[in-house]
Amino acid sequence: MTRIPSSIARFSFAVRPSVVRLALAGILFIPTLAWSQVPQPQADVAEDLPGNSDVTAVIDGGGMAQLRLAFPSITVRTGTAADATAAIGAFETALREDLEASGVFEIQGPEDLAVLALTGVQATDFELYRSLTNQSVLVAEAYQEEDKFVVEGRLYDLASQQSILGKRYRGTFDLSRRVAHTFSDEIILYFTGARGIALTSIAFNSDRTGHKEIYLMDYDGENIRPLTGHNSISMSPAWAPTGDNIAYVSFFAGAPGIYRVDLATGAKQPIVTDGNLNSSPDFSADGRKIAFTRSIDGNTEIFVADRDGSNLRQVTRSAGIDTNPAFSPNGTKLAFTSSRAGNPHIYIMDVEGTNLQRVTFEGTYNDGADWSPDGTRIVYATRRGNAFDIAVTDLALLDTKVLTTGMPGSHESPTWSPDGRRIAFSTTANSKSQIRVMTLDTGEVKTLASEGNNMSPDWSPYPPR
């Protein structure tokens, strides 16, 4: 499996001074933040638990180094009812999946740790965890408070035996996975300096009802819900960077047009629907502009408009096909596909249409560029015989790596996760299309949605915090 340089590897793993600095025991209780505008589901409380940040470096970042983490079973206090226990179990499962999927850790779970004769004395047990080459341990205790479950999780550095991160979460039983995602993101942030992505989502299209519609799912493929019900062809979802609405293409009015769905209300509204063809929307990072493909008398060109579809400006003029624009993260450039040189290749230009530069030269068909969050690379589909692979090109070096070499099927529509550490794409094999996520550090690939054909993933931005 091809691996590309880990973003983690570039980050020094030295543990930095942390907020969690309180050396004394006790629980800091902070009132619930107001989420009055979004009443459902019920909000949770999270608190920092006392810890100690005076910890020596854990890992010297380099290559594929992973943090070696012991994660024994969560202790459930006696007196916890069955439904609360089930919620805590779901929390633990999701947290283990999140941490495992992050690629940041090499985790020893209860089965790995079963060889140890634990004593119940923390100092002794920490030495035992350490004897299995673990560098940190995640210790969590959970209990019930009326109709909610509470989890207190603490991370310890095993060399110093000091607490380096402590959190308490409380939530209704239905929020167990969400609480796990939240805690996982905090742990990832602590160790890598970048937020985890367990609270992000992926928009995609699926034909599971017999018509292509737009859907949303959590980053791990859970919690799938429909966004459209046009009973037509709806495709090409594109997140607004504000995370509260998604643009998409639909044929329900006849000609393909660009619409927007508000995620809070489900309300739809047209963005650009006049003319013969409007497709492939993409928002600028500030959310103020939208780039898309528009047909001028049968020839498709790239246009940029304000986010509501006003102030249309044509930014390409070529006899070839121009399509699939993607704003750079800093909003100054557009990557797009053009057949102006005979075959589809990826080009980059300023948003005004100036300073055109071709960036793919290999093969005869490259399409569907998505920028890495740091703007240094693009990922796209590249043709290999009758199938496509996912490739990454470094824009400074114009150096290309294929990520899906040897993976059966045809792979397209790549989209970067907001932390830049994963790529979601769709794979068509045996006449079935599924969405997959590759963790770039490890090359590990996971298949997400499975019902019907699922394609065209677009990864959400980070949710607001």
Add this chain to the structure above:
Amino acid sequence: MIRNGMIALTSLVLLTGAVACKPKPKTAAAPVIQSVEPTPTEIAPPPTPTIEEDEQAWMNEELARVTAEANARGLLGDIFFDFDRFELSADARERLAKNARFMMDAPQFVLTIEGHCDERGTNDYNLALGERRASAARDYLVSLGVSANRLRTISYGEERPFCNGSTESCWSQNRRGHFMVSSRTTDG
């Protein structure tokens, strides 16, 4: 009760701790507080758009019969394209000449030309490619004398394959321009 007492105690402890540990966070490593932000889990599908009826109108039986009868006479047949190409082959031009003759003989009809692609290539690119295929057919019909305002085009890209399968035989059938009598001219 116990908890309230504990809160008071811990607040005190916190205060002491905060004073004792003067250095405050320098980085964003561990935020002070988090709340799980809820997102709506259910989004109601919208009512079925009424515009759907327009699409049905294209299918209306009478016009479909006109198309079928033309097909039976060897007219309004599909034209086919090479992979990733929208140029018209000699065969396609021959077909289009027949289709043009039908349109000249039946001035009361409006023709919709659908551009289709095989499943290879990306969905977005294929929408653009289908648009080019449909408009290449339209432009040729116009060059043969058919009035442009009696011709409509729509690209379905790879979204509506004629043949389902991943073989060259299927792909070649799916790279096509498809012709359907879609309405009557208002003046015809």
